[in-house]
Amino acid sequence: MSAALVGLGRKSGRPVAGSFVLESFAYAHELRHRACLRAPIRKERAPVVVVGGGVAGLSAAWRMARRGFRDFVVLELERDAGGNARWGENEISAYPWAAHYLPLPGANAPLVRELCEELGLLRGGVWDERHLCHSPRERLFLHGRWQEGLEPEVAATARDRAEFHRFQERMREFRASGEFTVPMERGARPSPLDRLSMGAWMREQGFASPYLRWYADYCCRDDYGASAEATSAWAGIHYFASREAAEPGPLTWPEGNGWIVRRLLDRLAPYVRTNAMVYSIRRDGRRWRVTTEAAEYLAGHVIFAAPTFLAHYIVEGAPEAKGFEYSPWVVANLTLDRPPREHNSEPAWDNVIYGSPSLGYVVATHQNLVARPGRSVWTCYWALAREDPAVARRRLLAAAWDDWKEAILNDLARAHPDIRECVTRVDVLRLGHAMIWPSVGFLFSEERRRWAALSGTLLYANSDLSGLSLFEEAQYRGVRAADAVLGRLGRT
Numbered sequence: 121m122s123a124a125l126v127g128l129g130r131k132s133g134r135p136v137a138g139s140f141v142l143e144s145f146a147y148a149h150e151l152r153h154r155a156c157l158r159a160p161i162r163k164e165r166a167p168v169v170v171v172g173g174g175v176a177g178l179s180a181a182w183r184m185a186r187r188g189f190r191d192f193v194v195l196e197l198e199r200d201a202g203g204n205a206r207w208g209e210n211e212i213s214a215y216p217w218a219a220h221y222l223p224l225p226g227a228n229a230p231l232v233r234e235l236c237e238e239l240g241l242l243r244g245g246v247w248d249e250r251h252l253c254h255s256p257r258e259r260l261f262l263h264g265r266w267q268e269g270l271e272p273e274v275a276a277t278a279r280d281r282a283e284f285h286r287f288q289e290r291m292r293e294f295r296a297s298g299e300f301t302v303p304m305e306r307g308a309r310p311s312p313l314d315r316l317s318m319g320a321w322m323r324e325q326g327f328a329s330p331y332l333r334w335y336a337d338y339c340c341r342d343d344y345g346a347s348a349e350a351t352s353a354w355a356g357i358h359y360f361a362s363r364e365a366a367e368p369g370p371l372t373w374p375e376g377n378g379w380i381v382r383r384l385l386d387r388l389a390p391y392v393r394t395n396a397m398v399y400s401i402r403r404d405g406r407r408w409r410v411t412t413e414a415a416e417y418l419a420g421h422v423i424f425a426a427p428t429f430l431a432h433y434i435v436e437g438a439p440e441a442k443g444f445e446y447s448p449w450v451v452a453n454l455t456l457d458r459p460p461r462e463h464n465s466e467p468a469w470d471n472v473i474y475g476s477p478s479l480g481y482v483v484a485t486h487q488n489l490v491a492r493p494g495r496s497v498w499t500c501y502w503a504l505a506r507e508d509p510a511v512a513r514r515r516l517l518a519a520a521w522d523d524w525k526e527a528i529l530n531d532l533a534r535a536h537p538d539i540r541e542c543v544t545r546v547d548v549l550r551l552g553h554a555m556i557w558p559s560v561g562f563l564f565s566e567e568r569r570r571w572a573a574l575s576g577t578l579l580y581a582n583s584d585l586s587g588l589s590l591f592e593e594a595q596y597r598g599v600r601a602a603d604a605v606l607g608r609l610g611r612t
């Protein structure tokens with residue numbers, strides 16, 4: 121991709137350092153042909169092997185350890201565990217590499233509440249305010265100025281406002297139906313809403329306000345990496361109807377959900393092996409041979425918490441995971457040695473530019489207790505949601521770091537004309553299969569149901585089985601698989 125393809129011109133400015141980071145996908149692509157992978161010398165027995173050390177795999181481990189069972193290993197491809205909840209750190213602040221917040225769990229999410237209590241976030245039913253997102257939480261740059269909140273208000277007409285009101289009423293009804301829960305499996309029932317897109321549903325309902333349509337599209341891109349026209353209406357509605365309309369959250373930290381991963385690793389580090397890509401899982405009688413370049417594990421049970429589409433390349437006899445499509449994303453961390461000049465507005469935690477192809481940025485130093493820190497790290501999110509994921513993925517890999525750096529700085533310059541005077545470094549992470557895309561018909565498909573069913577001694581557990589890429593879904597899938605294994609081992 122050239123800068124022209126991003127639709128933005130190049131501008132000169134102060135030199136900016138940076139590079140692509142955490143580029144392990146080339147190694148992971150070896151899974152397709154395996155020719156370059158070494159056969160392991162070491163052999164180990166492990167009653168339970170967890171493949172993948174993201175939130176789902178770590179949650180499976182957390183559950184087993186909480187139940188007093190520790191005969192397991194977690195095998196993680198990357199140098200660090202965490203998956204989409206990984207984080208980085210520089211001399212200014214820790215910052216997220218993807219997931220950056222956890223909505224306050226409601227009554228339907230007892231597992232998340234249990235974890236929050238264990239981590240001291242929730243005591244006696246009261247949330248620790250230090251971990252709740254500080255004010256101002258969100259702002260939107262629209263028609264040349266910032267406004268508070270993400271629902272467009274500047275220049276909205278009475279008709280736009282009436283549509284927003286009607287939309288919220290519809291979401292209140294959906295919320296009251298009890299169908300839209302987190303985790304989704306608790307309430308979800310096969311629904312005709314999964315057979316049309318969010319965009320089509322909005323048209324059907326007569327929602328025509330350009331601001332409301334932008335807002336719904338932004339929310340689909342933000343949560344699913346896909347446009348409203350390409351997202352199941354059930355998933356689009358779930359975004360609004362699965363949580364309380366007003367809550368004091370979310371929970372957030374400089375390193376995003378890495379804060380939680382850090383604490384899980386405090387408890388689980390001895391069981392987690394990193395730089396351990398599993399490249400083959402084969403049957404051996406009633407057991408499984410789980411192979412990495414360093415060791416081969418003979419396991420009674422396997423919890424496969426890596427993305428499900430990889431099973432076809434790794435697990436003997438596993439078919440292609442049809443219908444599992446993933447949206448590509450770019451995440452960039454920008455180091456700023458001073459904040460841009462602001463007129464009549466205060467930086468928020470989440471900052472969005474109306475009409476931008478990106479999703480805006482979160483400020484890692486926002487949770488600092490210092491009122492206006494000078495230096496900061498901004499995490500910019502960009503889902504390649506405007507085209508077919510396979511085409512977007514090729515574009516993602518073809519573009520140079522400089523192209524992405526320019527695209528991101530030009531995008532931010534719409535709201536911050538002096539951004540180039542503030543930024544010293546732009547590090548860019550390319551995620552080809554960043555998150556599951558709840559395309560029309562996927563959530564209630566037979567295919568998804570089959571992969572999510574827990575049968576046999578190899579159990580699938582990635583959050584993609586929910587069709588919704590959320591911390592709570594990852595935790596639920598991991599814990600559910602762990603409970604099934606513990607049940608079979610007679611350890612409930």
Ligand SMILES: Cc1cc2nc3c(=O)[nH]c(=O)nc-3n(C[C@H](O)[C@H](O)[C@H](O)COP(=O)(O)OP(=O)(O)OC[C@H]3O[C@@H](n4cnc5c(N)ncnc54)[C@H](O)[C@@H]3O)c2cc1C
Binds near residue numbers: 551
């Ligand atoms: C840009 C972005 C922003 C997000 N923001 C949020 C947010 O703010 N809040 C939120 O709740 N959710 C967010 N999410 C969703 C996030 O995906 C989930 O919250 C959750 O972290 C997913 O966990 P997981 O374990 O299911 O999958 P993953 O995080 O994908 O974990 C899978 C793990 O398996 C490993 N693996 C893959 N192949 C192998 C192999 N062959 N051998 C061994 N290991 C392997 C991977 O390296 C990875 O660590 C975001 C996602 C993205 C991409």
